[in-house]
Amino acid sequence: MRFLGPRSISSLLKTALDVVYYGLFAMIVAVGIAALCLLSVPTLAAEVMARMKMVAQINGTQQAILMLAFGLSLSGYLLIMRWTRQVFRTLAEGDVFHPDNTLRLRWIGFGLAGVELYSYASRALAEAILRMPVEPVYGMRAVTAWFSVLVVFVLAEVFKEGARLRAEANLTI
């Protein structure tokens, strides 16, 4: 079983990431259209909910704002997926220590940190403005997110060192 190069585990993962990337893209488009529909026809949500015999806690405009916020969060994940796909493309080609991978991994780290901070901010705003009960983030959930950010930054440095050693090996005669 090979982990790097063509027809390997990384190649399989790259295909899986492609599927997730285009799925996320489709979801963002769908959420955007739904939010626009709710903004242009504010009673739409209430009508749909009434037909489904459900009661909405918030009005149509608030639902549209929540959808747009959700779409923005998905866009963050889309960017992270884009950089991850680029990294995995080089892994699937067998070019592990590609010089661009360091920067891509750093961007993934910043992206993960940004998505996490955005989730805190949106939770706080939803609680303060929309009076929505939001489950607080604590314990392992909060620690895992920030540890994964740090792990990605450490990996970026590992790739930087790998790229440096590769460049040095190319200039060793």
Add this chain to the structure above:
Amino acid sequence: MSVTICLSEQLARRRLSLVELSDRTGIAVRHLELLRDQKAVAVRLRTLESLCRALNCTPGELLVIKDEE
């Protein structure tokens, strides 16, 4: 101070071209160009040995320490 490899001088002294040196040592011309242009960051002992044998010189004649300006 920096270590430089005097390949051009040694080649000129023996009226040899890079291609001829490549044939004698088995080192690719592209790599010899890197050595000649001072682009290489490291030289393997094996490479140094084959260069010295091909040029009939000692490592001291091939490598010199120059003061950086």
